[in-house]
Amino acid sequence: MTRPLTPRALAAALPPLACSLACALALMGAASAAAQEDTARPAPASEAAQLHHHEDDTRRIRKHHLSRALDRLVTEPAVLEQSCKYESDIATAPPVNRVALTFDDGPSPGATEYILELLKKYNITATFFMVGKQAQENPELVNMVRAASHQVVANHSWDHPNFHEIDVAAQADEVERNEALLATPQSPKLFRYPYGNSSCETNTLVHARGYKIVGWHIDSCDWAYDKTGKIDAREALACGVAPQFQGDYVGHVVAAARARKGGIILMHEIHRNTLKQLEAVITRLLAEGFVFGSVLDPEFQSSLR
Structure with missing residues (x-):
């Protein structure tokens, strides 16, 4: 049975111009899975609620990172800039060293x-x-x-x-x-x-x-x-x-x-x-x-x- 390619293997197997599409497809699947995982979890109610909350926060961060990366791949930079969605991105070079x-x-x-x-x-x-x-x-x-x-x-x-x-x-x-x-x-x-x-x-x-x-x-x-x-x-x-x-x-x-x-x-x-x-x-x-x-x-x- 042929095993499915990982995102990294998929990107490596394709020419550079196709990588954006490959990465986008990989991220779409990963973001969808992360979103389903995030919504499927019930609210914590045990004495370990704080630990569960921490794990829930990590899942949310994963989902947002994957969605953000996908957004950058499939959306024109000018459109993203006009939407103000990612003001935390810094394009300006930092002070050296x-x-x-x-x-x-x-x-x-x-x-x-x-x-x-x-x-x-x-x-x-x-x-x-x-x-x-x-x-x-x-x-x-x-x-x-x-x-x-x-x-x-x-x-x-x-x-x-x-x-x-x-x-x-x-x-x-x-x-x-x-x-x-x-x-x-x-x-x-x-x-x-x-x-x-x-x-x-x-x-x-x-x-x-x-x-x-x-x-x-x-x-x-x-x-x-x-x-x-x-x-x-x-x-x-x-x-x-x-x-x-x-x-x-x-x-x-x-x-x-x-x-x-x-x-x-x-x-x-x-x-x-x-x-x-x-x-x-x-x-x-x-x-x-x-x-x-x-x-x-x-x-x-x-x-x-």
Whole structure:
């Protein structure tokens, strides 16, 4: 019996001009499967609800990454730009050999403290894009980040919905509720869309409120590596991970930084593998000659929207 080709094998077996079609077909199947998996799961009701919620979030991220990758393949760039769907994509080149760490979806007990310890050890500034609901439940962690030298607290919506799936009024509420909880007169006004999925209306809203939108040059794809330390071909295709790094999270991040010659790095503090590998990422980047900075540095301003 002939075995079906994997997305990677399918792409390799076809001429370059056919690869886009092959990849699109592979992504369509993967995105459809991810969507069915996402909707088929019942809401968690056990004492392990938090773990199930984490797994559900990972499934949602997988679905959005696959859909996003497919969208890029089948939609004209000008149409995508006009739709404002992916404002988190950064086309501007980063400052050469400078990287900026960003951590989404916290604060998270245990994780936030550990990250702060490493940042202090290596004298690194990072930006924590906090979910309002998480911050409300863990105010002591918000204060801990604020009290740490040069660390930045930023807006990542109230409860992390996909802005492509909620109406404009709900999008505004997500931004404003987070702002009401976390904003201070001294805090910079930085906003990152959940899943990187944006809208023209919310772009206008956040700019009117004085925010800059922060995307990323380097997607660490940590959500996919989290469970086993390895990712499958579908996830690699969606995240742009080279085949040799499907089992090497640190190698992927360093190679991506090398390819872009620096940039803003997207990570999530809720993933255990991220915490496990964070120090290795830092030391490898330092060994490669990269300098850690902040998204607030003048050199990064052209990368913000």
